[in-house]
Amino acid sequence: MMARSWIGMLVVLLFAVSFYEGSCVPVQAKESWGYVDVRDGAHMFWWLYYANSSSASYKELPLVMWLQGGPGGSSCGFGNFEEIGPLDRDLKLRETSWVRAASVLFVDNPVGTGYSYTDTEDALTKDVAMVASDMMVLLKKFFSLKTEFQSIPFYIFSESYGGKMAAAISLELTKAIQAGSIKCNFAGVALGDSWISPIDSVMTWGAYLYSTSLLDDTGLNEVYTAAKAVMEAVQQGDYLKATDLWSMIENVVEQNTNGVNFYNILTQNSDEMVKSSADQAADGFLLALKRRHIRPLHRQSLSELMNGPIRQKLGVIPKNVTWGGQAEDVFVSMAGDFMKPVVDVVDQLLAAGVNVTVYNGQLDLIVDTMGQEMWVKKLKWDGLQNFNKLKWTALEDPQEQSQTGAFYKTYKNFAFYWILKAGHMIPSDQGPMALRMLKMVTQQE
Known part of the structure; x- marks a missing residue:
């Protein structure tokens, strides 16, 4: 050593x-x-x-x-x-x-x-x-x-x-x-x-996307509902579950915004980042998060x-x-x-x-x-x-x-x-x- x-x-x-x-x-x-x-x-x-x-x-x-x-x-x-x-x-x-x-x-x-x-x-x-x-x-x-x-x-x-x-x-x-x-x-x-x-980021995603015309009323409601689930897990101190639910709300956001880029809302995701919702669900939450937030780096x-x-x-x-x-x-x-x-x-x-x-x-x-x-x-x-x-x-x-x-x-x-x-x-x-x-x-x- x-x-x-x-x-x-x-x-x-x-x-x-x-x-x-x-x-x-x-x-x-x-x-x-x-x-x-x-x-x-x-x-x-x-x-x-x-x-x-x-x-x-x-x-x-x-x-x-x-x-x-x-x-x-x-x-x-x-x-x-x-x-x-x-x-x-x-x-x-x-x-x-x-x-x-x-x-x-x-x-x-x-x-x-x-x-x-x-x-x-x-x-x-x-x-x-x-x-x-x-x-x-x-x-x-x-x-x-x-x-x-x-x-x-x-x-x-x-x-x-x-x-x-x-x-x-x-x-x-x-x-x-x-x-x-x-x-x-x-x-x-x-x-x-x-x-x-x-959680403050997650709870404002819906309002931010709505204000920039990237969500309609239905999408806003779906994102807010998913965000509340994350907040409840955080309030309960179950942080691993919160991370799991955070991955799920990202799926909800992607589905309602036609795949918005989380890093810059005015740019497109790279091809390697675009997957169907079925494929994302099959990945499991940790693999999905790694795909979105580690592999682009x-x-x-x-x-x-x-x-x-x-x-x-x-x-x-x-x-x-x-x-x-x-x-x-x-x-x-x-x-x-x-x-x-x-x-x-x-x-x-x-x-x-x-x-x-x-x-x-x-x-x-x-x-x-x-x-x-x-x-x-x-x-x-x-x-x-x-x-x-x-x-x-x-x-x-x-x-x-x-x-x-x-x-x-x-x-x-x-x-x-x-x-x-x-x-x-x-x-x-x-x-x-x-x-x-x-x-x-x-x-x-």
Whole structure:
């Protein structure tokens, strides 16, 4: 185990405008990566890009950790090559890469996600508490290894289920810093289209779809009836049943909307996502959920990239590990935790003085903005009343002059960004606006 740990912590440094030896992958920033053994039989992979800005050194810019959703979505894969990394999945420069404004740390989290892996299924995480515990081990080793980042403002940005994990991780990190076990300058957490209160999302699906002319009266009634069943299971504390019923309401939504895309209501599902209701019923609820919410994060072109040129470039991935090979197992292992809310965790963060940002895409269904606003209104935070009284401020779209790209509102240590013309994956849909938001949250604008 000790030998593997040393190999896992191997650091590989590359420099700008170069090519990795033996690989066709261009490098546009100084990089580093490795494994951390977070538990016996549990190995977590991380990949760091140092900020690549023409106006400032990385020591003058923040460090951002990006957490993907699922659970089972790969930050090092999807977040990196589909959203905010320096290169897209065609290995072309991304003009809106977050590396232009921050050093970015991608972590394949929980273990079993992406290049992270476990030796046995028993080592997979079961809930966000276990996820947060693993991340504390990784962050402690990361900041011990990369001492230059200990004083640099550190932010956690997240997407979807990654937001639920980010909230729990942020609370444990705050405690660890206070206890002196982790040395870092934690500056805030940003929850993007995040699964903070699943039932608030589910209960607003009908109203959102109806208001956008994607449901008729009959469909609205069917969706609302199915949503009530999910709510009853949550109220009874039967979260595995709630996850099962959540899969069923998704079927109801698809049948009544001619297969609306849960990630962006104005786009079509890919062919691999379209199945008959009979086939969906035969799948069983967990398989149906994996099909909808895990497999799109592992589309064939991305899998070929990650298991081909990127794997070759990194040079530290064990032979028996396939990128995304355990992703669906991760989702199944976390199924009992999936529908549990973490609104109370956000309240604890705010009470502890942590800077919390919520941001959401206008066209997202699965975590619709209406649902986000509902759980925000349930916060016990003492600044909520004053926050609610504020009027939002419009932000110009960086791509289109005189066009509104977003609205935002901030009070004390809480902020909310409403991102227009974006779905669940905001940086993919509205890259320039997402980059501007990053700069504002990290106090560069």
